[in-house]
Amino acid sequence: MGIRSILSRPLAHYIVQQQKSWIARSAQVQQQWRQTLVSKAAATRFGKDHFFRDISTYEDFKQAVPVRDYEALKGYVEQILQGEPDVLWPGKPLYFAKTSGTTSGTKYIPITHDSIPNHINSARDALLTYVHETGKSQFLDQKLIFLSGSPELDQKAGIHVGRLSGIANHHVPGYLRTNQLPSYETNCIEDWETKLDRIIDETIDQPMSLISGIPPWVQMYFDRIMARTGKNIKDVFPEFSLFVYGGVNFEPYRAKLFDSIGKRIDSIETYPASEGFIAYQDTQTEEGLLLLLDSGIFFEFIPVETYFDAVPKRLSIEEVEVGKNYAVVINNNAGLWGYSLGDTVKFVSTNPYRILVTGRIKHFISAFGEHIIGEEVEKALKYAMERHPEVEVVEFTVAPMVTPPEGGLPYHEWLIEFATPPQDSEAFAADLDRRLRELNVYYDDLIAGSILRRLVLTPLRTNAFIDYMRAQGKLGGQNKVPRLANDRALAQGLRPRGQ
Known part of the structure; x- marks a missing residue:
């Protein structure tokens, strides 16, 4: 057992103990985040425009902050892109996560010094929670691959701009960098098929233990490896023991992917978005993803049947019910306010709060x-x-x-x-x-x-x-x-x- 595997276990225990603490106080933790976020942003342009200093209760908040999508928030983002500070959150963002919009073209989602731990620590905690539950940590001593976008960043108004996965690549902990693949140079290749062939060149003879990515693109990686070697993935990567995925429902891909691997392995589902890391699978034995209620986000939920009403019904975490579909709205320490993610979720548990992602509100x-x-x-x-x-x-x-x-x-x-x-x-x-x-x-x-x-x-x-x-x-x-x-x-x- 290597040093990473050994040291991960006490850290995993600590993370899970912290997790249990906030799970036991979920409603209170969410109220505290709402108050903290409003207080810290009161002097921003958005906070002044929406009278944050007058907000005391959740009802006050709902009256002051409307639900909006990116198009409705775009005017504030453009002020940041023009160099103005203290617009949506104190100071300026560290990054803009660039993503595609349906009506507004490219979207620039702010990530701040306060919000970056939500993205990075949540990904770490998903793995550590798995280590704590299963006792399996040896995968940390072998090679890990994250199929992601390019880590190359541009700049706008002095702010680094790139894909979320590329931004996250700059924050991989030092103790994992030495066993992370592919190389930085390969990760920077923009053309996916060229990049995929190079990734295979770099990984095909390595002891790969963890593979992470969106299922259809991981399947494409597997297909090309099998075409090149004539072998199942388990025979190419005997150490492969953990698959981490997110972005889409895994079920339609499960049969083919495991057939390609040639054996059953553990998997961890995650729910990351450019706007925030929302949830991750915290157990191998229960359905659903643990909603991250103590990570810089105040969540709201709109019953899908009221979403397109002139005044949709907005619920805080203690008001949700198991089995109902809700649109997810976030308010966070990156300066997103009343922001509709466009995703729908269904709660499968309220102790703790676990969700299934059920689709897109516009799909x-x-x-x-x-x-x-x-x-x-x-x-x-x-x-x-x-x-x-x-x-x-x-x-x-x-x-x-x-x-x-x-x-x-x-x-x-x-x-x-x-x-x-x-x-x-x-x-x-x-x-x-x-x-x-x-x-x-x-x-x-x-x-x-x-x-x-x-x-x-x-x-x-x-x-x-x-x-x-x-x-x-x-x-x-x-x-x-x-x-x-x-x-x-x-x-x-x-x-x-x-x-």
Whole structure:
């Protein structure tokens, strides 16, 4: 057992004891964060504009601070980009995390001296919590890989700008840098496929124990290694024992990924975002991710059915209920106020507060009033795959076909790239449809009332999603394929030529 493995255990014990302390006071901790954040930002431009000095209660806060997305906050961000201090948070940000917006182009999300520990320490604590629960720490003595964006940073108004994963790369603890791969030079390569080949060159003969990344891009890494070696991943990396992932639901990828590995290994799910590290899996035995309530973020939750109301209902942590879908709103020590992440979550426990990520508030299909969400299509796919165990899915998306070119009733089109297709496609599609009808009463009513016909399954050619993402300049890194769309743009880009 190496020095990293040995030293990690007392640190893991300490972190878990701290965790237990704030879990026992979750509601109180959140109230304290709200008060602390408002107090520290009272003299900022935003704080003055929203009368922070007059805020005492949560009701005061809701009256003073509206829920907003990036577009509504953009004016304040532009003041920072023009060099002004004390706009959203005292001083100037350390970084801007650059990410893609749907309507505003590039988004610049501030990360401050106060908020950077949320990103870095939370990632560390996810691993240490695993060490404490399982007693497994030897993976820290071998090689670790984090498939991420480039760590090269630009500057705007004297502030470093880059992708969140690249920023985080600059804060990897020194004791892990010596066993971190790939090299800095390789990580700086922008073209994903060139970078991936170089990563394989650097890792293929190394004792890799931990691999981390978004599942579809990790799968692409595995596919290329197997093509090069003719071996399963367990035979290339015998020490590989822990997979860390986030960004998308793992279930659609699980079967193919573990088939590629050739054995079952432990995994840790994380929920990082440019705006903050929200949650991580704190146990291998319970469902859900531990919501990080003592990490510089005051959380609010909007029941999804009220999200688009003129005045949506806003709840603090002690008001949430198990089993209901909520849109996540954060207020943090980076200066994001009433900020809607766009994600939806469902609580599976309130002692401690554990969540499942269920989708995106704007990613749904409701062309006919059915309001199908990401959680429902993923559950339907999981059910069909369990009924057809030969099936392995590479990637999928769902879109409405409002006016079928062949005529007849409209339908939902499921575009799926299979690694191993179903032996009976009709039965597979029927199982998908049946489970979706069970999960969504509105969809069931539309089918029963002959407003929609049963979903249509469209198998896609090999590498359809990779080729599409490459054409969009979004191959690799932290980019994700939307599960659902209310239009046909993605579907048309993926459909076989001539269809």
